[in-house]
Structure formats: structure tokens, C-alpha cells
Amino acid sequence: MPLLQSYIAPPLARDIALAMRSFIQDFTNRAVFCLGAFLASTSLLSDGSQTTMGIAAVNAQTQYLLGLGIGDITGPVVETNMMGYASLAQTDTGLYMRQRSRAWIVADSSNSSNRVVMINADIAMGDTGIRRSIVANLSATYPDLYNNANIALISTHQHSGVGGYLENLLPQITSLGYVKETADAIVAGTVKAVLMAHDSLAPGTLSVGNATVVDGNRNRSPSAYLANPADERALYEYDQDKDLSLLKFDDADGNARGFLSFFAVHGTSLYENNTLVSGDNKGMAAYLYEAMEQPDVMPGNNTFVAGFTQSNVGDTSPNTLGAYCESPGESYDGMLCEFNTSTCGGATEDCHGRGPAFEISDFASNMIIAQLQVDGAQAIMNGTASTAPIEGNVRAVHTYLNMTWHTFTLPNGTTVQTCPPAMGYSFAGGTTDGPGAFDFTQGDNSSQPQNPFWEIVKGAITPFPDAEQVACQDPKPVILNTGYAHTPYNWSPGTVDIQMFRIGQFVMLIMPGELTTMSGRRMRNAIRTQLIANGIVGDDAYVVIAGPANTYAHYVATQEEYGVQRYEGASTIFGQWTLDAYIDKYGSLVSYLADNATGAQPPSDEAPPDLTGEAISLRTGVVFDSAPLFKSFGDVVADVQSSYTSGETVFAQFIGANPRNNFRLEQTFLSVDQDVDGAWTMVRSDSHPSTTYNWTRVDTITGTSNVDITWTIEDGTPAGTYRIQYFGDAKAIGGTITPFVGTSSNFTVS
Numbered sequence: 028m029p030l031l032q033s034y035i036a037p038p039l040a041r042d043i044a045l046a047m048r049s050f051i052q053d054f055t056n057r058a059v060f061c062l063g064a065f066l067a068s069t070s071l072l073s074d075g076s077q078t079t080m081g082i083a084a085v086n087a088q089t090q091y092l093l094g095l096g097i098g099d100i101t102g103p104v105v106e107t108n109m110m111g112y113a114s115l116a117q118t119d120t121g122l123y124m125r126q127r128s129r130a131w132i133v134a135d136s137s138n139s140s141n142r143v144v145m146i147n148a149d150i151a152m153g154d155t156g157i158r159r160s161i162v163a164n165l166s167a168t169y170p171d172l173y174n175n176a177n178i179a180l181i182s183t184h185q186h187s188g189v190g191g192y193l194e195n196l197l198p199q200i201t202s203l204g205y206v207k208e209t210a211d212a213i214v215a216g217t218v219k220a221v222l223m224a225h226d227s228l229a230p231g232t233l234s235v236g237n238a239t240v241v242d243g244n245r246n247r248s249p250s251a252y253l254a255n256p257a258d259e260r261a262l263y264e265y266d267q268d269k270d271l272s273l274l275k276f277d278d279a280d281g282n283a284r285g286f287l288s289f290f291a292v293h294g295t296s297l298y299e300n301n302t303l304v305s306g307d308n309k310g311m312a313a314y315l316y317e318a319m320e321q322p323d324v325m326p327g328n329n330t331f332v333a334g335f336t337q338s339n340v341g342d343t344s345p346n347t348l349g350a351y352c353e354s355p356g357e358s359y360d361g362m363l364c365e366f367n368t369s370t371c372g373g374a375t376e377d378c379h380g381r382g383p384a385f386e387i388s389d390f391a392s393n394m395i396i397a398q399l400q401v402d403g404a405q406a407i408m409n410g411t412a413s414t415a416p417i418e419g420n421v422r423a424v425h426t427y428l429n430m431t432w433h434t435f436t437l438p439n440g441t442t443v444q445t446c447p448p449a450m451g452y453s454f455a456g457g458t459t460d461g462p463g464a465f466d467f468t469q470g471d472n473s474s475q476p477q478n479p480f481w482e483i484v485k486g487a488i489t490p491f492p493d494a495e496q497v498a499c500q501d502p503k504p505v506i507l508n509t510g511y512a513h514t515p516y517n518w519s520p521g522t523v524d525i526q527m528f529r530i531g532q533f534v535m536l537i538m539p540g541e542l543t544t545m546s547g548r549r550m551r552n553a554i555r556t557q558l559i560a561n562g563i564v565g566d567d568a569y570v571v572i573a574g575p576a577n578t579y580a581h582y583v584a585t586q587e588e589y590g591v592q593r594y595e596g597a598s599t600i601f602g603q604w605t606l607d608a609y610i611d612k613y614g615s616l617v618s619y620l621a622d623n624a625t626g627a628q629p630p631s632d633e634a635p636p637d638l639t640g641e642a643i644s645l646r647t648g649v650v651f652d653s654a655p656l657f658k659s660f661g662d663v664v665a666d667v668q669s670s671y672t673s674g675e676t677v678f679a680q681f682i683g684a685n686p687r688n689n690f691r692l693e694q695t696f697l698s699v700d701q702d703v704d705g706a707w708t709m710v711r712s713d714s715h716p717s718t719t720y721n722w723t724r725v726d727t728i729t730g731t732s733n734v735d736i737t738w739t740i741e742d743g744t745p746a747g748t749y750r751i752q753y754f755g756d757a758k759a760i761g762g763t764i765t766p767f768v769g770t771s772s773n774f775t776v777s
Contacts, residue, residue, distance in 0.1 A: 091231060092134040092135075099125055110202070130144060131144075134228065147183060147287065149306040150182045153539070158578075165178065185294030195516075204643045207642070238406045289337070289573065303720075309336075345382055353377050374468075428523055428608075430522065451500075453468065453470060453594055453596065520579070538575065541574065542574070546606045650730065663770075701747055755768075
């Protein structure tokens with residue numbers, strides 16, 4: 028069988044990285060959260076890369092019951108902190124593209140109760156509370172079909188979405204606590220997507236393939252990667268996984284219904300100064316592919332569902348040009364950042380990763396990284412890259428693992444243990460996608476006392492680590508001892524979801540954190556070996572990683588990378604044996620994926636506590652909206668011009684109201700309408716990348732605000748007469764919310 032690789036290397040391709048943050052104003056940190064769902068191949072080549080070569084041909088491919096769905100999960104697009112960079116200053120002001128959840132169901136055709144649900148959500152990471160609510164909704168509707176074992180909540184790990192939805196306190200700090208509206212929107216849209224997938228279940232077939240996307244990512248911590256053994260590194264051509272793996276969904280007649288792909292690149296193409304809600308590069312890739320398949324269907328109404336899921340994303344970046352010093356007036360301005368610490372003049376603040384279209388805009392870079400993933404997926408879907416059929420039973424296994432002082436035995440017989448969660452000093456140093464602040468840097472594994480000032484500050488935020496915790500986390504110098512911080516509720520998770528899906532010879536490791544490149548490789552190889560050794564699958568096993576999913580437990584670095592203590596090592600919260608603990612636990616559960624498995628689930632630690640009842644929020648609600656004297660909501664403040672040509676941007680400003688009054692899920696805040704034979708037809712919505720929606724508060728006391736809407740006219744737009752409409756909802760002093768519409772003057776496009 029030919030090597031299943033298609034090389035995608037357009038002229039521009041770089042990536043941009045995670046954007047974790049360090050401390051902010053009141054000495055709290057800004058965390059960043061990533062990991063992803065990565066689909067890796069099965070047979071290892073001599074250079075260590077993975078392909079589907081070796082998957083045996085089958086005489087009669089198994090038919091599965093397949094379902095696909097999509098739902099709008101966009102929460103409050105203004106006055107809410109964004110999730111990912113954990114920057115207090117990054118408060119959303121509008122909408123670039125809606126966030127969505129996409130769902131895929133695979134069921135055995137012979138026994139449809141054996142099924143799995145894969146959810147790929149345009150959010151920064153999975154969350155225990157969100158998943159709990161989704162499982163509760165679905166199991167209440169179909170108690171015999173959907174349960175805690177067979178539902179996976181995987182994230183695209185984008186950094187431009189609405190925040191405040193995670194249960195634990197640390198990621199809530201910059202959002203001023205828990206934002207229930209965000210959580211509710213994610214749950215509602217995700218449940219809708221799964222129910223749509225359920226209702227669309229029909230016989231079909233599956234196949235798997237992979238393409239090589241050379242320019243789509245970059246390692247943002249190459250000095251840590253180099254700490255891994257040289258002979259291990261020599262197995263691989265790159266210090267990043269370049270394979271995009273894809274699970275193709277066809278109907279019984281062989282027509283494509285959609286796919287779920289896996290490629291490791293951070294959702295940080297849009298920088299930390301962006302305040303428009305978006306799905307970043309993976310959300311954009313999904314839009315581009317779905318629009319290509321169904322060009323006449325409005326986004327969100329499509330039945331072809333394209334999934335771009337994360338993999339071992341931990342040390343990846345879409346800033347493919349590299350990290351440079353942006354330090355005007357300094358001698359090092361424009362130079363590459365220092366290799367080991369990612370600093371400029373000894374500080375992290377001016378070291379920034381650059382995307383492939385850096386000189387144009389981060390939005391242009393976002394489009395390039397998205398298109399690279401689209402090209403890779405298209406090569407597989409169109410047959411340019413080979414695919415192999417999937418055949419076999421559907422199985423799911425899930426358990427909870429308390430990672431606090433978890434003791435286990437390494438393959439060499441040594442007994443080791445994980446630690447209560449803690450963040451290291453280099454966590455506060457951030458990354459080249461989101462630099463830290465103050466005097467924190469990456470690569471800080473000093474055993475000497477840190478800055479005395481910060482030693483005092485860290486004790487004021489979380490309890491000082493005791494000798495046992497210090498020894499366990501060594502060589503990580505602890506700055507936030509979150510495993511011991513429980514006021515007003517748990518700062519970090521101590522218990523994580525362990526989950527695996529098997530569909531024939533295709534196995535998904537659904538991970539509760541962000542694995543680095545080498546961590547992902549070790550994880551896949553180890554579990555694949557155990558699957559084959561236990562007779563669960565044959566030599567054609569195809570093992571992939573998906574995450575950060577279900578619970579967000581930060582990073583998973585190798586033991587060697589942990590010793591370097593760059594951002595990823597400092598954010599490996601359970602200590603240096605975290606990866607080995609996961610390999611041990613996932614490996615112990617492979618028997619539950621066997622053909623003769625009864626469906627019974629393994630023993631489990633206690634589930635994480637439900638923290639939503641204790642959640643606090645310091646955000647204020649919408650008090651009221653008002654229009655200026657002698658004006659009405661929706662009135663035009665700045666009107667359009669009379670005519671435009673392709674490439675120009677149409678602008679209109681309206682008297683607005685707070686969009687938190689109505690998220691308009693499955694609807695839109697705006698439309699671009701075309702006059703077609705005397706009737707207005709919507710041709711663009713707020714889900715198109717050619718439009719933007721910006722909300723600005725004019726006066727807090729009077730409750731007045733404006734809304735700016737833009738449309739950049741794409742090449743090929745039909746000549747004709749157009750208008751822009753704005754859809755808003757105003758809240759009166761008494762609390763009544765009333766919808767309204769604003770309409771621009773007509774204009775022509777020539």
C-alpha cells in the first residue's frame with residue numbers, strides 16, 4: 028500500500044503559538060490553556076513518523092450508523108473576558124465569526140447501543156462542568172444510548188472565544204469569576220449539535236488517511252524539545268508533528284458527509300490584542316471547508332460537517348516566522364528572541380511570535396494557517412492522499428483518576444507518584460504567543476530562592492508549598508500552589524477524565540491536557556503497543572490523540588522537558604511523572620476496548636465535585652439601554668456610500684443596544700442583503716469572515732451605545748443593489764427586552 032502522505036507546502040505557512048500569560052495586576056497569573064486532539068497514524072516508519080500504511084484491506088467493509096451535527100455556542104460577545112490568553116485586558120467588543128460545536132456519532136450497525144459521540148467545540152479547552160451538563164442533557168433524553176463513558180468533549184483550543192465557563196477558580200480570575208451565560212450557550216449549542224447528529228444517523232462507512240502539512244506549525248519551545256534523548260529525536264524529521272490525520276464519513280453510496288481531522292497547532296493565530304470573538308484558525312478552517320462543500324448554504328445550516336480538532340498541541344505555534352523582539356529603540360529590536368528563554372534584553376514582554384502574514388495582519392495569518400489545514404484535509408477527501416477503510420466494533424471506556432499523590436510503577440519497576448497541582452515560575456513567563464510580565468522568564472528551574480518580592484506575593488495568593496510538595500514538584504520552583512488552594516473553591520482540578528474510543532482499528536486517546544510533541548509521540552506509541560500486544564487490534568492499529576478534552580489539567584511535558592522548565596514544563600501541574608502516569612493508566616484500560624468487552628466500565632476514583640453551585644461572579648449585568656434624545660434604536664449614525672467595488676469595505680454605524688440582552692444563537696446580529704428581482708435576500712451574516720460586528724458603549728450613565736458593521740466585498744461578488752441590516756435587542760429600565768432592526772441606505776456593488 029502506498030505511503031499515505033500528501034505534501035502540502037504552499038509559499039506561506041507558519042504558525043502562531045499558545046498564549047499563556049503570567050501574572051496580572053493583583054498578582055494573579057494569566058494562564059493559557061491548550062492541548063489538542065491529534066490523530067496520529069498507526070505503523071511507525073523508520074524515521075518515527077506515522078502513516079496508515081499497513082492497514083489491511085477488507086473484503087466487506089463494515090457499515091456503521093453515522094450522524095453529524097453542528098450548533099451555535101456563541102455566548103456574550105461584549106464585556107466578557109476572552110478565554111486562552113488569560114489577559115484581563117482582553118475583553119471582547121464584538122464578533123468576527125461565531126463559535127460552534129460540531130458532533131459526530133458512530134454506532135455499530137449490528138448493535139447501535141455501542142456508540143461514541145465525538146464533540147469538537149470552538150472553545151479553548153474542555154471542562155468538567157460543561158461536560159457534566161452535556162452528558163446530563165443527552166442521557167436524560169436517550170438514557171439507553173448516551174452516557175458518561177461514550178461522550179467526549181474535545182476543544183479546538185482557540186484563544187479568541189468567550190471565557191468564564193471553566194469550573195475551577197484559576198482560569199476564572201481574569202473573567203472576574205464564573206460566567207454562567209457562556210457556559211449555558213456552550214451546553215445548549217453542543218446538545219443541539221449532538222441531537223442533530225442523532226437525528227441524522229444513517230448507514231455509512233469510515234476510512235482514515237493522513238497528509239503532511241509542512242508549514243502549518245512551529246515548535247515554540249525548541250530548547251526544551253532538544254532535552255529529549257538524541258536517539259529518540261533522530262527517529263523524527265521534525266520537532267513538530269506535521270501529519271494531519273482524517274477520519275472520513277461517507278454515506279452508504281460512498282458520498283462524503285463530513286470528516287473529523289486532527290492536526291497539532293495552537294489556536295493563537297489571532298493575537299492577544301484581538302477583541303472580536305472568533306474560532307481562530309481551526310474555526311476558520313471548518314468554515315472554509317463547509318462553505319466550499321455547500322456554498323449556497325448559510326453557515327450553521329450546513330449538513331456537511333468539517334472537523335478540525337487538536338492533537339498534541341502543547342509546544343506548537345502558528346507563528347511560523349519565529350519569535351522576534353519588538354523593542355523600539357533597543358539594539359535588539361527586530362532580532363530573534365533569545366533561544367533558551369525567549370527573552371529580549373532579559374525580559375519576556377517584547378518577545379512575540381510572528382504569523383506567516385505578519386506584515387499584513389494576524390487575521391491574514393489566521394486565514395493562511397486555516398487554508399493549510401483545509402488543503403491537507405482536501406487532499407485526503409479528494410483521494411490525492413490514500414485512505415484505508417475502517418472495520419470493526421465500537422467501544423468506549425472512561426474512568427476518573429485522582430492525580431494528587433497518585434502512585435504507580437514504571438516499566439523498570441520503580442515506584443513513583445504524581446503531585447498535587449502547582450504552577451512553576453516559568454508559567455508566569457508566558458510564551459512567545461502571549462508573553463508574561465514583570466521579571467518572569469521561561470526556563471527558570473533554579474533551586475535558589477526566587478525574587479523575594481514574589482516569594483511574599485505567592486504566599487498571599489496560594490498556600491506556600493510544604494517540603495513534600497517542593498520535593499515532589501522538583502525541579503519546578505512553585506509560584507502558585509493551586510493544589511492546596513480551595514478558597515473560595517478549588518483553584519485547579521485534582522481529578523481528571525481518562526477516556527478512550529475504539530472504532531475498529533482506529534483508537535482515540537482523549538486527553539485532559541496539552542501534550543507536547545514528544546509526549547504525544549510516546550503516548551501513542553506506548554498505547555498502540557499495548558493494544559496490539561493484548562490482541563485488541565492488529566498491526567493495522569491507528570492511534571490518535573485528541574485534546575485538551577473533558578477536564579482541563581494544563582500541560583503534559585516529557586520528564587526531560589519538565590527539567591528544562593519552559594512554559595510547558597512549568598504548566599505540567601502534576602509533576603515530572605505526569606506523562607508516565609497517563610501512559611500507565613490508559614494502558615491499563617485497553618482490555619475494555621476488546622471485541623468481547625461487555626460494556627462494563629472500570630473501577631473509578633470519585634468524580635470531581637460540582638463547583639457551579641459555589642461559583643462567584645463579579646461581573647455586572649446589563650442594567651438598561653437607551654437611545655439618544657430624539658433618536659431610536661437602530662437609527663443610522665453613519666451611513667454607507669452609494670457605490671463600492673470588490674475589495675472595498677462597506678461601513679455603517681447604528682444606534683445600538685447591548686448584545687448581552689440576546690446572544691441570537693442560531694441567528695445573526697447583522698445581514699448583508701441583495702436585491703434579487705425586487706426581493707431582499709440575505710447573502711452574508713455575522714458568521715462570514717468578510718463581516719465584523721463591533722459594539723461600543725457611548726455613555727454608561729445614559730446606557731447609550733453604537734454598533735459598527737463592516738463588510739469587505741469579496742472578489743466575485745455579483746454586481747447589484749445591497750443593504751446592511753443590524754438586529755438588536757434593547758433592555759428597558761424595567762427589564763423588558765425588545766427586538767429592533769436598523770437598516771442602511773441601499774448601495775451598489777459594481
